[in-house]
Amino acid sequence: MLRNNASRAFLLLFAAFATSRVAMAAEPGVRFDLKQEISRFDLGANVRREIDGPYERIIGAKGTFLIDRITGATLAVPNAPIAAPKPPAPREPTQRSESPSPINYPGPLTEKAEEHNAAVREYLLRIGIPEAEVAGMHVTTTMAGTGPVEQGVQPSRSVLLWYTTHLERSLGGVPVEGSYAYAALDRERRVISEGLYWPAIPAGVVERAQALKKALASPAERTEFLSKVRRAQPEVGEVAEGTVTILHTSSGYHGEFQAQAVYSVVVRSRSGGKALILRFDDAGSPVRLGDSVESGIDSIKQQ
Amino acid sequence: MAAKAILFGLVVASGCLVGASVRADETGITIEAVNKYSCGALSNNIVNVDNFRSRMLSIPGYTAGLRYTDGLVFPSDFIDPEKVPGNFDTFNFDRPGDAISYFSGHGTCNDQSSTACTSAAACPDVAGVQKRCLRFAENPLQGRCVYSRPRSIVVDRTGTSCQSVNYTNGGVAWGEDPTAGSWAGAGTNGGINLAVIDNSCGITPDLYVPELLSTFAGVSTIALIMPTRVGDDTADSADRGRAFADRYVANPNSAVAPSWADAINSTTGGGPCAFGGGNHGIVGCGANIAISLEVDQPRVLWANRIETWVQLRDPANDGIGQGWMAWIYTCNYDCNAHGFILP
Numbered sequence: 001m002l003r004n005n006a007s008r009a010f011l012l013l014f015a016a017f018a019t020s021r022v023a024m025a026a027e028p029g030v031r032f033d034l035k036q037e038i039s040r041f042d043l044g045a046n047v048r049r050e051i052d053g054p055y056e057r058i059i060g061a062k063g064t065f066l067i068d069r070i071t072g073a074t075l076a077v078p079n080a081p082i083a084a085p086k087p088p089a090p091r092e093p094t095q096r097s098e099s100p101s102p103i104n105y106p107g108p109l110t111e112k113a114e115e116h117n118a119a120v121r122e123y124l125l126r127i128g129i130p131e132a133e134v135a136g137m138h139v140t141t142t143m144a145g146t147g148p149v150e151q152g153v154q155p156s157r158s159v160l161l162w163y164t165t166h167l168e169r170s171l172g173g174v175p176v177e178g179s180y181a182y183a184a185l186d187r188e189r190r191v192i193s194e195g196l197y198w199p200a201i202p203a204g205v206v207e208r209a210q211a212l213k214k215a216l217a218s219p220a221e222r223t224e225f226l227s228k229v230r231r232a233q234p235e236v237g238e239v240a241e242g243t244v245t246i247l248h249t250s251s252g253y254h255g256e257f258q259a260q261a262v263y264s265v266v267v268r269s270r271s272g273g274k275a276l277i278l279r280f281d282d283a284g285s286p287v288r289l290g291d292s293v294e295s296g297i298d299s300i301k302q303q
Numbered sequence: 304m305a306a307k308a309i310l311f312g313l314v315v316a317s318g319c320l321v322g323a324s325v326r327a328d329e330t331g332i333t334i335e336a337v338n339k340y341s342c343g344a345l346s347n348n349i350v351n352v353d354n355f356r357s358r359m360l361s362i363p364g365y366t367a368g369l370r371y372t373d374g375l376v377f378p379s380d381f382i383d384p385e386k387v388p389g390n391f392d393t394f395n396f397d398r399p400g401d402a403i404s405y406f407s408g409h410g411t412c413n414d415q416s417s418t419a420c421t422s423a424a425a426c427p428d429v430a431g432v433q434k435r436c437l438r439f440a441e442n443p444l445q446g447r448c449v450y451s452r453p454r455s456i457v458v459d460r461t462g463t464s465c466q467s468v469n470y471t472n473g474g475v476a477w478g479e480d481p482t483a484g485s486w487a488g489a490g491t492n493g494g495i496n497l498a499v500i501d502n503s504c505g506i507t508p509d510l511y512v513p514e515l516l517s518t519f520a521g522v523s524t525i526a527l528i529m530p531t532r533v534g535d536d537t538a539d540s541a542d543r544g545r546a547f548a549d550r551y552v553a554n555p556n557s558a559v560a561p562s563w564a565d566a567i568n569s570t571t572g573g574g575p576c577a578f579g580g581g582n583h584g585i586v587g588c589g590a591n592i593a594i595s596l597e598v599d600q601p602r603v604l605w606a607n608r609i610e611t612w613v614q615l616r617d618p619a620n621d622g623i624g625q626g627w628m629a630w631i632y633t634c635n636y637d638c639n640a641h642g643f644i645l646p
Binding site (some may be wrong): 113294 | 310321334340342343344345346347348349350352353354356357358361362365369370371372375377379391394395398408409410411413415416433445457465479482502504505510511512513516519523528538539540542545549550552553554556557558561562564565567568569571572573574579581583585586597598599600601602603606607608609610611614623624627628629630631633634635636637638639640
């Protein structure tokens with residue numbers, strides 16, 4: 001009986017240990033590559049494929065679907081709406097009245113962002129984006145206008161061309177910066193343009209991001225961490241708020257893939273200039289990934 | 304017989320002269336960027352322009368122009384010598400033979416004010432500039448006054464003193480060449496067909512005419528970043544230029560100005576917008592905007608919506624006057640539902 005109780009106790013301890021290990025282990029980010037065959041981007045007629053170094057292009061009469069053969073990123077880019085030379089210079093005095101635009105854009109799916117979000121989410125999840133890694137959505141908005149210079153720009157002249165919905169990637173509750181999945185739909189629910197970069201992220205990176213986030217929730221650890229950050233880069237100053245994210249190299253970077261848990265701080269310019277974005281690892285040291293390295297040589301200055 | 308031969312020779316000769324007047328493609332890409340500022344260092348402008356140009360040159364079509372960084376970026380690089388003698392954009396930012404020039408660095412946000420408004424009429428008049436009321440908050444709806452003060456590129460040639468280059472009315476004029484003509488009063492010693500100004504507060508919403516009209520001298524399109532809420536601004540991004548070049552690499556038959564607007568979709572970093580969304584290379588609310596100027600509506604719409612990366616290299620497509628303006632922009636939020644101008 002004593003042996004049975006000991007065995008039972010051992011089993012209970014083992015189960016508790018195993019459960020806690022499962023609770024702590026983070027899920028890796030799953031890679032997803034978009035295949036042109038399942039995309040709703042309309043290439044048009046006369047489709048052909050070409051390989052151009054690291055790029056594969058699938059080219060049609062209406063646009064091109066680009067695959068980066070090294071990173072797996074894809075980009076669907078339409079041709080210009082009309083293939084035409086520039087209209088000749090006017091013979092008559094400069095036209096003042098409006099004439100119909102020669103450009104027939106496809107027309108937006110909807111004037112409501114939420115409706116566009118729902119349609120794109122359904123499309124991208126159906127083609128295989130891992131739903132568990134989608135934490136949210138937002139739109140970008142493309143608008144255009146024109147007018148005679150002498151009248152100035154009137155706000156009412158800018159009209160909606162299309163929305164683009166982005167799926168926001170998150171792993172273990174931590175946003176992933178650098179991944180993107182977006183599409184713009186027209187009123188026929190065809191894809192006007194789309195882009196996708198959804199690389200694999202090691203579970204270890206997710207774990208470190210989660211650990212950093214947890215540490216910064218403790219006032220004492222947060223104070224110690226921020227003092228390291230400020231020692232490393234005094235520009236941080238008294239900026240209180242930063243964000244823990246998983247940062248990885250960009251879709252067009254053909255060097256070694258890097259992904260890292262980082263703490264990002266936005267430092268606004270005191271003189272009204274660009275805002276600086278500084279990133280630190282979980283030890284408080286500055287981080288700069290391989291795609292942020294200068295690569296050129298200055299020209300000789302003449303005048 | 305002799306007369307026929309002479310006539311034939313004259314016809315051939317005139318054909319050669321016509322052929323010689325067609326100018327060669329402009330293919331150069333010049334980049335200028337500053338990180339080392341005494342008025343607030345940045346860290347990604349040089350890699351931003353490097354990434355743009357290296358991506359553009361990864362396929363045939365364009366060629367390398369000049370590259371200047373930090374202390375080699377002079378104020379005189381951007382100003383036209385015909386407008387202000389003693390300046391040298393002809394040898395730097397607006398060279399004959401170049402198609403694209405890209406600047407990345409600081410700007411100034413002196414177009415913004417903290418004066419509250421609910422319409423432009425409520426904004427105090429400021430002599431010599433136009434005004435707008437820009438959406439600032441909702442519930443209740445409130446705006447902030449903005450003004451068409453001159454826009455600036457900021458450089459720091461010595462590393463000890465920041466210098467502003469006024470590209471609104473400070474003698475900056477780009478794109479003038481024999482094909483465009485001298486209608487802008489800048490001679491014909493320039494060349495570029497696309498200028499990218501990647502700075503803070505590059506243009507004020509709706510004030511494109513007063514802030515950019517004089518900058519056009521033949522350049523087809525000027526691409527900028529436009530904060531759409533007071534206090535929000537461009538982020539020091541390393542991948543904005545590459546995102547733009549990606550569209551060319553993907554499809555050289557895509558339109559240039561819409562490509563700049565669309566590039567915001569694969570630009571990362573920044574901060575949230577008060578009206579939802581945000582990021583995409585902007586801290587807060589803003590847009591990538593491409594603005595074109597031409598003599599009439601058909602030509603300006605062509606420049607702003609149709610001109611491809613291939614057509615951009617042809618000097619015959621230069622702007623020839625300033626009758627109409629066209630713009631295309633992509634906001635990093637829903638700026639259709641949350642219009643940035645409070646009328």
